[in-house]
Amino acid sequence: MQGIADYQFIRPLGAGNHGHFYLAERPDRLPVAVDEVAVKVLAAESTEVAFRRATRELAAFAAVRSPYLVAPYDAGQQDGVFYYSMEYLPAGSLGTSARPLPVGRAMRAVADAARAAAALHAAGIVHRDIKPGNVLLPGGGAKLSDLGLAQVFTAGVTITGMGGLDSVEYVDPAVLLGEPAGPPSDVWSLGVLLHRVVAGAGVHGDLPAGDGLFALRRVMSSRPRVSDLLPPDIAALVRDCLAAAADRRPTAATVAKRIDGLADP
Amino acid sequence: MSLLTRPLPGAGLAVRAGNLFAVCADDGAATEEVLALVGAVAAEGGDGAVLVRRAAAALEPARLACALAGPTADGGVAVLVCGTATADVTAPQERIQISGPAPVWRLLTGPVDTLRLALPGAGAAADPRTRLEAGVVAAAGIVAEPVLHDAATAVRRPAPAPRQPDRDAPFEAVLLVPGYVEEPPAGPPVDPTAATQPLIEGVYCKNEHFNDPALRYCQLCGISMAQRTQVSRLGPRPPLGVVLLDDGTTFRLDADYVVGRDPHQDADVGSGRARPLRITDGMSGISRRHFRLALSGWDVQVVDLDSANGTYVAAPGDAGPHRIAAGTPVTVRPGSRITFGQRWLRYESHRNP
Numbered sequence: 001m002q003g004i005a006d007y008q009f010i011r012p013l014g015a016g017n018h019g020h021f022y023l024a025e026r027p028d029r030l031p032v033a034v035d036e037v038a039v040k041v042l043a044a045e046s047t048e049v050a051f052r053r054a055t056r057e058l059a060a061f062a063a064v065r066s067p068y069l070v071a072p073y074d075a076g077q078q079d080g081v082f083y084y085s086m087e088y089l090p091a092g093s094l095g096t097s098a099r100p101l102p103v104g105r106a107m108r109a110v111a112d113a114a115r116a117a118a119a120l121h122a123a124g125i126v127h128r129d130i131k132p133g134n135v136l137l138p139g140g141g142a143k144l145s146d147l148g149l150a151q152v153f154t155a156g157v158t159i160t161g162m163g164g165l166d167s168v169e170y171v172d173p174a175v176l177l178g179e180p181a182g183p184p185s186d187v188w189s190l191g192v193l194l195h196r197v198v199a200g201a202g203v204h205g206d207l208p209a210g211d212g213l214f215a216l217r218r219v220m221s222s223r224p225r226v227s228d229l230l231p232p233d234i235a236a237l238v239r240d241c242l243a244a245a246a247d248r249r250p251t252a253a254t255v256a257k258r259i260d261g262l263a264d265p
Numbered sequence: 266m267s268l269l270t271r272p273l274p275g276a277g278l279a280v281r282a283g284n285l286f287a288v289c290a291d292d293g294a295a296t297e298e299v300l301a302l303v304g305a306v307a308a309e310g311g312d313g314a315v316l317v318r319r320a321a322a323a324l325e326p327a328r329l330a331c332a333l334a335g336p337t338a339d340g341g342v343a344v345l346v347c348g349t350a351t352a353d354v355t356a357p358q359e360r361i362q363i364s365g366p367a368p369v370w371r372l373l374t375g376p377v378d379t380l381r382l383a384l385p386g387a388g389a390a391a392d393p394r395t396r397l398e399a400g401v402v403a404a405a406g407i408v409a410e411p412v413l414h415d416a417a418t419a420v421r422r423p424a425p426a427p428r429q430p431d432r433d434a435p436f437e438a439v440l441l442v443p444g445y446v447e448e449p450p451a452g453p454p455v456d457p458t459a460a461t462q463p464l465i466e467g468v469y470c471k472n473e474h475f476n477d478p479a480l481r482y483c484q485l486c487g488i489s490m491a492q493r494t495q496v497s498r499l500g501p502r503p504p505l506g507v508v509l510l511d512d513g514t515t516f517r518l519d520a521d522y523v524v525g526r527d528p529h530q531d532a533d534v535g536s537g538r539a540r541p542l543r544i545t546d547g548m549s550g551i552s553r554r555h556f557r558l559a560l561s562g563w564d565v566q567v568v569d570l571d572s573a574n575g576t577y578v579a580a581p582g583d584a585g586p587h588r589i590a591a592g593t594p595v596t597v598r599p600g601s602r603i604t605f606g607q608r609w610l611r612y613e614s615h616r617n618p
Contacts, residue, residue, distance in 0.1 A: 031440075043427050061441075065443070071443075075438065078434050080430065081430040
């Protein structure tokens, strides 16, 4: 793809859960002081209704002021294709980091993601797609990226089958089974994320890469298992996030605070 | 699943136990270990994925020339190669060669026609009169034949990159930069899936989960409903689970769906009473309006909409799919597979056990 609207693409950055990312030159129109921006192009056909809904969700997301959220710049559509642009953070994510991060650093990144989720929840927004690839690592901190918008473009969809199906292991199984997503399902994802960065494994064992169906069945049919490798206080926090009853889970703000209390030995 | 394996002539050892098989250079204790592993995983009832994962863990430092494979529980094939061994996979659309020297393992989810595991020097073809049903024989390779095939469980590849829009077409854009946001959002965004839920009769468990009155345990928290069966009430119907499409997409069952090549033709889709689920199979096996997934009380039903090629349902435990009569709702249980044209979807739920 060469571009969309007035964005000229420089190179692809990879695939997300429901679209593809590109690095692009900033169009003159955008009132931001950067040269390059990230553009996400969605795979689903855009319709007028979906476009209005998606821009409304993104505007609500943009209105949440948090230093822990990636800043969106612009949303639009051309010839039935929907895109949105946001700040480009080249340092990678918890999902792409070449070497495993030191555990303390990774835990602080999860705490920042939890603070971002807390800010969204306070504004009545559910992120729906918290996973390593969406926790970007600029400077010493972390920013949560990429609100899950799949359900806006295809009514009723809970997983799009696109991109890395590794994201399945971060989704609250109740949501996979059809229950609506809410703040507690984001907290579930934060719990799995914390487990992943500390234990180096998910809570459903090794899911085969490239076999989404198998991964999905495993996640739906097996209970999450907290690794024995986790220090007891971290294991306790993960277990609280994975409580079967959604209303027993801590809030995202509490998750952040508890990680802060644990991150530095 | 029946599996036909034949040895390839040459130096080495081939093993088969259950549906798992391997070929291995004759290299002392490490070889013994591989042969024993195949037997051990088969004895435990493990599938190809288990075999390959355990072998990968055991082989890392060894670089022993060997290749292992077996069908996976969900209809694919798992393959591992190490050292100078190779695996050649012939699938309907492609040929894949997998080679080392570091241990490489692959889970193949598509249909496979033949799978050839070989050590260097293996004969080109197996003698068609030979077969290896169990045990260890002297051989430099193994050829497994089409029986690995289960097209119905193949998972399609993820969708390709998005379509390049016509760059000359007009575009519209909404700035989201603070201070420039053009229309401030009116309140929190609504969840479009939280459509009007019909009221149905059910029972609330002690934890306020709404359930089918016919069930003895809450389907969300597992608590006994024994004390509650007398207080059936009307409440909003919760989602009845999801349907999982063969490409990995899942859809929430909180509304009816019309499935087909062009479901927008359906009057109920036009009026918002059912959602469209547009699916094509690249051939012409799917009708414009093929079937409807309908929610009725606490049940999920399939209704064939007079499709040209029919709608097939296989309930868990059924010997095979059977064609349903057009226009007659058929109630499906979780785990049921619905086949239409070259595509399928499955109903998954923690409800309606």
